[in-house]
Structures are given as C-alpha cells and as structure tokens.
Amino acid sequence: MSFGETRGGEDTSETTLVQPAVPDATQAHPVEPTQAQPTQARPTQIRPVQARLRPAAAGRKLQDRYRLDELLVDRGDTQTWRAYDEKLLRPIVVHLLPANERGNRLLAAARQIACASYDSRVLRVLDASAPADADNPETDNFVVCDFAEGETLEDLLAVGSMRRREAVTFVREVAEALIGMHAQGLYHRALSPALVTLTCEGNVKIAGFLFAAELSPARTPINPEAADVQALGHMLRALGADESSNANLAQASARILDPAHPAPLRTAAQVTAHLTRALNDPPPPPPAGEAERTRAHPTPSVISQEPVDTPWSSPRKGFRWAWVVVPLLVAVIIGTIVAVPLLHNALTGSASTASPGAAASERWSVVAAQDFDPEGNGEERPNQVSRAWDGDPNTSWRTMNYWEAEIGNKTGVGLIFDLGEVRRVSRVELDLDGAGTSLEVRVPATEATTRPPLQGVGQWTVVGQALHAPAATTVTLDAPAGTRFVLVYLTELPRDGSAFTGGIAEARFWS
Template sequence: MAERSTAAVDVADNSGDEPLTAKADAASTDGMADTQDAEGASSSDAENGRDGSAAVPASPDLHSGHKLARRYRLEECVTRLDGFSSWRAVDEKLRRAVGVHLLPADHPRARSVLAAARSSALLGDPRFVQVLDAVEEGNLVYVVHEWLPDATELTALLAAGPMDAHDAYQLVSQISQAMAAAHREGLAHLRLTPGAVLRSSTGQYRIRGLAVNAALRGITADQPLRTDTEAIGALLYAALTRRWPYESDAYGLSGLPKDLGLIPPDQVRAGVHRGLSELAMRALANDGATASRQEQPCTTPDELAKAVAAMPRILPPEPAFTAPPEYQRTTYQQGTYGRPSARPSSATQPVIAVPPPPLQSRTGKALKWAVSALLIAALGLGSWQLAETVLDRGKDSGEPTPTRTTDSGGDDKNAVEPSKPVSVVRAQDYDPLGADGSEKPASIENVYDGDASSYWTTDGYYSADFGRLKEGVGVVLDLGKVQQVGNVEVSFLGGSTSVELRSTEGSSIPQLPDAFTKITKGTGTKVSLKPDKAVQARYLLVWLTKLPLSDDGNYRGKISDIKVTS
C-alpha cells in the first residue's frame, strides 16, 4: 500500500455532503492541555513540515452553555490554539459526555479536518477513540468524538514514574497493532504523543485523534508510516526511562543530555528490560542501532508489531506480599491482668440518688392507714379459709372408705410368668483343644448335684490363660431336649473366674467350641449368665476362659454348682 502524504489522504472534499454520524457506546475525554500543545507545536511544525505562514482566522468566540445542532451543549474549553478550540460537551439527546473540536468554516484547514474526521469515523476500530459526528453548520465546522472519563493519559501515567516491563510491553504491543490496522485502511496519525494515548481502567490502551489531530494543526509527512513508527518508539522509550528521546523537553518529560545523541534506554536507567530497550532503538530514527547488536530498523507499525510478537512474552510482576501486622498481646498475656493501674483512676464515683421524703401530708397518712386496713382484711380472710379447709378434712376422715375387691379367679394376661428350674439330664467335661481331650471327667457330676461343698476342677496350669496352650475348657450340660433357657447361674470356688455361656439346638455336641453360639459372659465367684432374650437349646456349654490362682501355685477352675432356669 502506498504511503499517504497527509493525515487523511485519498479522502475527497465532501463539504457539501450530509454530516456523517457514528454512534459509540462509551464516553470520551479529550484531555489535551494547552501546555502540551504549546510545548509540541514548534517541534511538530519543524519535524512534520507544517506550513504556518498562511493567515489563520481566530477561533470562534463561544462560551459555556452554547448548543450545537440543538444537541451538544458546550461545558468547558480545554484547548484554544491556532484558530480552533477543543471542548468538553454534553450530548443532551443521549445524555453522555462528548468532546468537540471547533473551528471557523473559513479556516484554511476546515475541509481537511472534515475529511479526516469522516475517514476516521469509517474505521470503527475500538482501539481508537471514535469520531461520532463531523458537521459544517453555518460559519462553524465541528467534530464530535468520544469522551472517556475513566481513562488516564499516558502523560499522567509517566508522571508517576517509569513503567515496569510488563506494562511497557502491553503499551507497545497494543499501540503498534492498532496503528498497523489503521495504516492498512489508509489512515495515519502523525501526532502520536503521550497526550494522545489513553489507558482504560481495564488496562486497554486507546488512541485518540487519528488523522484529526494532525489535520487540525496542518501537519503532513512524506513518510507517514515511518513517522508513526518513530512516535511509537518514542512512547516506548519514555515508558521505560521517563525521558523524552530527544534533546528538548516535552510533554512533562526531560530530554536527553545534549551532545550524547540517542542512547539505549538500558543505559539511561538501570533495570530496563533488554529486549524492550533494543525494540525502542529499532523503532526510533537511528538506523536500527542497538546496544548489543545490529538489527534492521522497524520502519512501519506492522514490522514493529511483528517484532513485538517475536519477543518472549513478558509476564506481569508477582504481587508483593504484605506482612501481617505485628501481633498485639492482650493485657492478660502481658502479665498485667489484675494489677492496679499506675495512673490514678479518673472515673467519678456514682452519685447515690436521695430517696424522696416519706409522705408527711394528711393525704399520705390516710393512704398509709388504708393500706394497713387492706392488709389486715386479707390476713383475716386467709385465716378463715384455712380453718374451713381443715374442718372439712376432719369430717372426711371420719367416714368409712369403701373397699374395692378384685376377682382373683380371672386370668391376668399381663402377669409375668415366674421362671422355672430346668433339669440337667447329664453333664460332660469338654476339652476339645487339649492333648488328651479330657478334663477331670470323674467329678463332673458335682456341677449339678445341688451340693455346694462338692465341685469339679480343671487341671493345673502355669497361667490364668491355660499356659497359652488352649483357649479354655468347660462343661457341657445336656437338658435332654430343646428347652427355653432364661438364666444359668454358675458358682465357683477358689477365686474369680471368667466364663462364657454358649448353646446349640443340635441333637449332638459340636466337636469344636466355635460351633456353639455365644450367648453371654461374665466374671466372678458367682456369675449369673442371663441372655438378652430367652434362647432355645438342648446343650449348654459353660466355657471357662480365665482361671484363678489356687493354693498349690497353679491356676485351676472349680465349679461347685450350676443352676439352669427358664
């Protein structure tokens, strides 16, 4: 694409056409200060070949409150320079703030301003502050654009100090991509200064004054692509160093020392990102010279955007950790709890209210007598009622009380049936885990003979757990048939013995103790083994699990009696 020689090349003079209006969603701010325009005016004229010899009419003499097209109400003049003025205004139709550029219709640059504004409005790129209207009305020409109240000028951002590497990377990346898109549509800026770059609250950079700012000042360039690329390089240089990359001061930034020429940003300030420093030097008009190597200069915004994309991505800095405040110990933890205060207490003593004087008048005395009479009457009435109650009780106690008989012959279904003894047909020693399978069978009948002096005893063992030879020994009781068992009472001699009650409904004695069902257990010299609920069984196993120490130094179990009840 051929380069353009003005800010709005190839745009015809459409002064007779209807105004072109482009609606936008956001408001805008112009923000161009008079001082910035004054600072950059002379340098821009010299650099961009502006012709200032032509007579320029004075800017329109308007005041706040003036309305344009019965819609745009002027609020505040922010710039008045070179025959035009810039205002903050209000769009009363859409109720939003807008910016307005005003100049006389006979201004020599009025036609070029209208053409530049209309071509910029057709771009419709959200990275640029949108032109909303471009109108010639009577003896006035005005351009309406967005106003962004929540955006901040790059000038204000740089006033706080240089940017970190991530912010500078985002700046050059977004600006170069936006200008590359504008140049593809045949538009150039030619006045890309820190005042023309805004950063929104979301971190997005937006460019204002595309083609229009240069047309207002009559700025032209033989190489608009190179001019805008160098301007982006200057913005990056300023973001990295907070210095303007020329000898003269501009836009609130100090220029470089004289006679040193253009030096890389990383030599101006320590800690500058090396890749961004080289990128700024490639974009500026220095034939691409860098501090460490010779790179081809970036002569167009598109080349600069590609160079930025080829760089390793610069991540944002990690958030700084804020140390928590020092822990404040309480008075109790500091050891002063309960101690008297070193300073005298300033609290005042509570004032004791003086009770009102008693009733001394005649009315007061009468009231006291009335209350006394009521109390005496209440006491008398209470005494009379108490005496009457006592007399009534005495009369009732002298009368015979009728008795109520119950027929005992009826069936009482709720009566608990008493337990009955269950006869033991025979008993058998049970030692399936022993070597000989037998445990003193000669005296086994003593466990159910009803004689408390006779007993059945186990063999002697070296410990209470049968010398760790087996789990236990026991006695099997044969009830003759399956019967209900409600309780089994076992009496021991020789000391406290641990015992379990197990049962089976089978017709034969199981070979191993685990084949029996465990019912309950207990410990003592007289243990009542009562199931949670009555069980049906023919064979009961009284299984000894822990033996007491006998007089001969061995551990033996002795059962003197076993009683079974239903």
C-alpha cells in the first residue's frame, strides 16, 4: 500500500506516521509510537475547529474520474482512501482534506512535491485539487497519489522474511533516493518503515514525501535533513544492524544516531556511501589463531622495502644502452598518445579530435538519476538505476529483454542524469553493458532547471550519438550544452543470448 496505513475506518493517532522522540533499540519496531495511557483519552484533548468533510462512502467519484474503493484511515478532518482512476485504469490513493487553512496547507505541500519529484523511488502526487466553491463547507480538497502494490518494510520486519543484507540494501536504496530530493531542498520529515514499500518487482517506493509530515503535524523537526537521516538510523537499528559481524554495518546506526560520535553520518549521501562500503566489505577475517599464524610469517612490504641495485646506486650499469632505449620509448609513448584517440574516434563514428584543452576539462558529479521509458509502461528497471553512477563499473543498470535490437515498438529507453545545477557539458564517457549498443545523448529542448521533461522523447534534443559503440565509449557533443539534465537514450541493443538487452555501468559527464 502506498502510505502503509492500517486498513479499516478506525481513528488512528496523528503520530502514526512519525518517529518516536526516543527510540528503544530493544523493540522490534522502534519507530512505532507508544500507546496512550487511559488518562490521556482523546475526548479531553482540545482541537481547533475543522471544516468537516463531505460524507464519503465507497463508490463515490471525484471529478467523475477517481472512484473511492476502501477507507484506509479516518483522522476526523482528513481521510485516506484506496481508490481507482477510471480514466487511466490504475489503482491510486486519495486523501480527502478539509476546505480550510489546514487543508490548503496540505494542498500546497502536495503541489510542491508534485512539481519537484521525479525519482521513480518516490511515489508521485498525481493531482491536487481545491473545491470549485471554497465558501461551501460541504466541499473538500483532495490529493491523488501513486499506489504501490507490495509489502512495507514494517511488515517485512514483523514477519522476519528479509535477510539482513537484503534489508540493508533496501535501506541503502531509500538513502540514495533522499540524496536527489534533499538536493532540491525537499525533505520527508516523517520517514518510517511503514512508508517504505518493496514492490512485487523488487522496487523500493517511498510514500508520503513532505505530505505525510503535514498530515501528522504533531512533531515538526527543527532540522528536516537531520530528521530524514536519523530515520535511516532507526531503520538500521530495527534491522539489527548493530549486531552484525560486519564492522561498517555494526557502526552505521551509531554514527547516525549518536550525536557525540567522532565520525558522524549527517547526510543521505554519507549514509549511502557508508552502506555501500558495508555491503562491499569482504567476509570477516579468519579466527584469531589462524590470523596469528599468518602474522608470524609476514609478507615483505614493497613500500617499505629499500630499493636494490637501482640506476641511482649504480649509475654506470647499462649507461650506453640508455642513449638508444630512451628515445625509442619516448617515440612509442608519443605514438600511442596520438593513435589511441584516432582509433577510438574511428570505432565510435565520432569525427572529433582531441583538443589541447581537453586535459583541463572538469568532471561534473551526478546527484540523482531515473529511468526513462515514456513509450512503454513508464518504468525500465528503476531499482537498478543507482548502479549507473555508483562508481563501480562491475554493477550496471540493464534494460529489459527485447526480441529485436530496435526495442520493439519503442524508439528507445534510457536514463536521465541530474547534475544538480546547470552545467556546461561537452562530452559523456560511458561504460556500457555489452558492445554494439547504439545510443543518443539528449538534453531538454526547453530550459529545465528544476525537473526534467517526462512526457516523451520529443521533449529532448539530440546533441550527440554513437552507433554500435564499444563497451567503453565517449560521445563528444556536437556543441557544448548548458544543461542540468542529460538523457542517455539507448536506441539499439546488442544481442544477449536469444534476446537483446543493453545497459549502462557508469556514466561520466565532462565540461
């Protein structure tokens, strides 16, 4: 379920979606709130007067399109429904909001995330509508969100169906998704295992970004970035990461949650990098006894070893041969420097030549990326996107399997890379998954500084291409482009067994 909320029409606490102030590491789910004591009964609480919602029942339609099917949560002045979009024929989640100041604030938060979110791991806000007659208290606002079918991290923890490594990979995906959102100044502020879903396809989906905190305003974090990062620490602690034999993993939650830790993790990027190292760590060392025997016969260190019989200690040895060998070596090196770019251009079909200022170009960092499949179902292995810019050429984002190199009835599929701000891009270096891929490098046809165009490939302009490229290829743009977003669009895939598939292991962007 998209918002990970309880079924039924019962009234749930407004703090259901919020982290507890002081987590208890001994609890199975430290993010769950404690139950209120009998002396804190709701009837005694003083609440501001709220505009009441119109009586809602299953079957009611909004805008003659969104059909309400099942009430998930009733908070009194807001409701969350599982619903169905009868125009696009897909399940959705609808939030009914009051037509008052609070409802307008919720609507504004929903519209903000709708305009900014483009990471496929963040469930989108699809529609945010105000009533036609704002003076009529019988009308209400509503927000339509994506629906993700699957199990929440909270559910998976409850039944213990995930191995620790799988769960940590799950949390790492969440941390990685936060990087791009935080770069836009957007924060979840109410992140919990109940709001993170693992779909049937193995994709991570984060629900309630920005909006969940507004639905449950009981606790508003002073530092929203710190709140999101600490939520990752709570998740890791709930997974039992503290008890792992992996040293990096065992230290992860402490480095996040302990304010006095000498090496704290304070950003989503730091958490992602730390968890990546933890997942890539080699197995634990051998038992102590075996380790001691290994240290009893240490291997000499090349670094500390003094050089023996170097040219500096015996300058006359081979001196005459140096006059012949050195010029030959210099000629070979110069020939290689000149020949390699020419050979590379011949293989990639690029007519460009190396310029004297190429060595001074600057590499731009990627802050986020997403899959791009506007002519298919909208997704192309989104759970693998991070592999195309994680710095590890041994991991890659791969396309689905296709029965022909030209990708069936599509013009292509690809990845959109976010450079964080407008950059001057002159060339793109790619490590492809398989030789023989044809691709285009595209930039938005119109200025895009906050989000990339997603409606179709026609919104992007081709600025460079490579036909039947080798696994390591460089695409030099026809002219330097000033852009924040770069689309690497695969148009023809190499054969892989009985099917055709391609991919990107690493993408690097240079000025």
